[in-house]
Amino acid sequence: MFDLILQATYSGLLSGGSYALIALGLALVFGTMRVINLAHGEFVLLAAYIAYTVESQMDWNPLLALPISVVVVCITAAIVYLLVTRLDKNREMNSLILTFGLGVILTNLVLFIWKADIHSTSVGWFQEAVVLGPLYSMRSELLFFITSVVMVAILWVWLDKSWYGRAVRAVSSNRDAAKLMGINPHVTELISFLIAGILASFSGVALYCASVIQPALGNALTIKAFIITILAGIGSIPGVLIGAVLLGVSEALTITLLSSALQELTGMLLLLFVLLALPNGLFGRAGRRG
């Protein structure tokens, strides 16, 4: 039993890491603009399909797809940003509807271009086992996890120390005051969208290397990222990692201790608990959501 719990915790930790990388971009945009980008999962999916194309068409290692997917996804992110800023009325709600619609368009574009078949990398190296004592994982999962932790750290330090980071935080806490301080909120918001695009590219390529992709996946990714953002609370970058790991571990433990059919239920109950009992998420800045 102990072995089981140990492995489940480890697996949960690793999948939590992958959730975190997927959620990070969504959380950043939400923190900056209070806009939930429901097309974020499609950004990730797009990067994953670019990795597939690079591998299958050019016979390159899928990791080499990163520069291309960064360019493509960032352009897409910039377009989404420009459309979102066109909304003048009731932006919080209308941006949900707009980005949902854009997500539907992207999903169907992926379906047009790449068809409905499932894909995953054929580079066997990624699927080789890494055994650490009693703990088992795939190389790709560890890679995914480490990338995620590094990204969280970089973003955290960057937001904390850099001038842009300060501007982002200023805009997110008080847009008008930031303007008075000479910050152009449009630039900082665009930058956070572009960073979300870069993060989505990393997670997309990692996703392609670690698991199986299909066009319908985008939606599921967005919802997962959305849940983690809420668990973390607005504006908490390390909270994203911790919230994601919490979700991953509790899912894995549910499978081990209860039934595998109940994993989804655990995630949803966790979300409801945080929403209803912890008004600022696990680590969020104070700020009323109710």
Added chain:
Amino acid sequence: MLKLESINVRFGGLAALQDVSLLVDSEDMVGLVGPNGAGKTTLFNVISGLVRPTGGRVLFNNIDVLRKPLYARARMGIGRTFQIPQPMHELTVRENLLVAQRFGTGSVNQSKIDEILDFVRLSDKSDRNAATELALTELKALEVAKALAIQPKLLLLDEVLSGLETAGKRQFMQMLSDLHWRFDVGILIIEHDIETISSVCKRVCVLNFGKLIADGTADAVFKDPEVIKSYTGESGA
């Protein structure tokens, strides 16, 4: 009618109100003065239910209302206005009063509404959109009218005169002095301007840094050295 017993409110480390006790009777018209940030509006928020105090009791007609939500206190007869007028959006002036009357008293009485509209001189504006089509004086009048529509026993008026030019102010002051007897309501009024307050209220309370430093007739209060100090201190700052 209203009895505050050692009210304390803290926002984080800041003590917004300290041990404030106060009695207001149904025949009273009490002025509440004090420099900016003294805690006047916070006190109103405590009475009407927008802020829950960290300590103390609020009794209204001998009932402890601290656990009662905003709307329930309104139904008991505590009406209030906001310093920055908050009309109910998307409704006309008349609808604003209708909603207040219907939910504040439980029934609708059109002639009463006409009477209030007439009193605050909004009769000819009754079909205007309250949020977008009124001037500031009219918005302030609507604030008072809304509060009257719930048939209050106690009326909390938060700087209804501020921001008005002289003519509007004079007209409003006339209205305020009539309010008391026309609607048979106890009044607690926040006002910045000492002259105004002493011309309308016989009794004045002074708040400074969250503490009630004086409570008495207007003449006596404004001769109190501590009060004078608090005001000059403010102007010197």
Added chain:
Amino acid sequence: MEFAKKLAQTAAILSLAAFASTAVADEFVVGSNLPLTGPQARWGQEVAEGFKLATEAFNRGSAKHKIKLIVTDDEGNPAKASAAAEKMISDGAVALYGGFPTPAVVGAANVATKAGLVYMSSGYGGTKADFKNFFQINAISGYQKAIAGTMLDMGAKSVSLIHNTKEGSAYVATAVAKALTDKGVKVTMHPYDSAIADFKPIINKIKLQDRPELISMVGYESEYIGMLRAAKVLKPEVKAIVCAYGVATPKMMADFPAELQNVYGTTMLSYPAEFATKDGKEFAEAFKKTFNKDPDYLAQFGYVSGQVLFEAIARAANAGTIAKGGIAAEMRKTDRETITGRVTFDETGFNPHFVLRMGQIQGNKIPLIWPKEAATGKMNFPGLPW
């Protein structure tokens, strides 16, 4: 007198009906509602290809009767399937054929039943259908027979069964579990929701707690890959991995050669297709020529369903009974060998002879290894992907 009058009237009506049926005898409309878009699109398109091929084959082979095929996309949605069925019936369809998933089949079959038409399907996931003229050449029981049969022949005493909680998979898994338990095999079930991301906790539970001889998987393509990769990392000490539909296909084998080595999966065909019968060879060639790819088992279902249905229509047309429910009667009389095996229909409309075969991915081939009489290769047992 009265009797003679009645007789004359009946004769007149009969001759009219016969005239009517000969007048349209050259062409019969058959409608097909399938999910050509939406989440079930891949299955719908495969089946549609097989059905189309059967139409062409029939029209080539029959001088007297022709089939005109209308295919409508129902997106797998019952309300749209119902509308599609109405549309095709109003366009003169004499019988309908359709789709996935079960709710969409029910939506269209209800309409057909009300109109008194035959409804044929390849995707009804239940064990018994409650429509009067419902027919299906494949049945859940076929999967159960192949999966449970293979595992029993392997002599397994304990099995861990991982399955998706969705309707079709849950049905198959429950049936397999029952068949195995009846023979004294210890079965542990591990249902999972489609939202699952990592199968390692499940596989590890199997490895450390169940310690079975065999693992069986019933789910969808991407999930099989996830399960197999997790198993490859944890390496539970089992002898074989036996899967249901969607694994033993040429496409999956080409895309995931490393993951699927030695894995078993239900199928109808070996790969490269080795058809023993003339029928089968014709089908495989024609399919390759028309669609430029190898047929999979869903295409076969579509093809055989078409064959059986069109022949019944032709027989009913010859007998002049199309307007009087003759197609259903002829369908019930069906008894023929097809490329999916013998087809007859029992009173519930399912084919009691339907059995899937079990294939095993060996190198770049998928020989059939179960049942013995259909086997085209030797079983690698014990055999695992790692």
Added chain:
Amino acid sequence: MKIRFLLPVLAVVYLAIPYLWGGNNYVMSLLVAAFIIAGVALAWALLANLGGMVSFGHSAFFGVGAYLSALLCINYRLPVLAGILMGGIGAAVASIAMLPALRLRGPYFALAVLAYANIFKILAMEFKGITEGAAGVTNIPALPTVMGFDFSSKLGTYLVIVTIVLLFTGSYHLIRVSHYGAALKAMHDSEDATRVVGVNSTLLKAMMLFVSAFMTGVVGAVNAHYINFIDPDYAFDLGWTLLPMVAVVFGGYRTLMGPLVGAVGIFMLDQLVFKALIGTGHQIMLGAVLAVMVLFSPDGLVPLIGDKWKRIRRAQA
């Protein structure tokens, strides 16, 4: 709803459409499907417009209504119409579980309700003893034949669902013009101001949630008796939330007729035009419609047409 609008609508819906297409089962079945979505769209818009809450979880009410009515009619031989009513009541009761979420706003509320919908679906899957689990409920009794008229026919079902949707529209209208409607309208942008005059905003919001859940449950139940089959995936499909949302955005959620016009319009466009144009992936057009509407006419199509109409009238006068 003013009489001069009501009469033509009634005439079209009850006379013109049955007269023109009553015998055409294809058109009727498309209309039934469209009005089912319209019913949910109306309930969704009521919650969004009056309650100020955007829900991602209406599939929960749809599914509960469908399951409750189906199971009551099968296991307890309840008449279908009573079952449908119970389906609505059941959905309203189920919405009690969501009351804690009323404290949340905007995306937080939307996500919380989505979580509830997922939980309901998993429960339907797991409580096999009651719901038959993944296998689904078969043989759900059809709408009855009353005085010789078969309401399970396409025309019959059309009349039933249209009547229900119009009754709901009427109730929505009555709520909207009542004092409750005024208070709810005021709450959106000035909640404190509304509460200090005695409005119990939480209670009002809860009532709107009940009403919306009831309506959605009734429509879900009608659909179950129309299709005669439900399983958790179908009855709790997220599509039962998303498609009505698209319809509402398309038609406009501030107006009474917006959800109806939007649902019927978008469904027919999708089925008859988009599908014919692109086939695979025609949902892309739905996404595009959503994006374009939100960007260029966030209040939807009905107000847009209304404005145009007024301008033309003014120009003529």
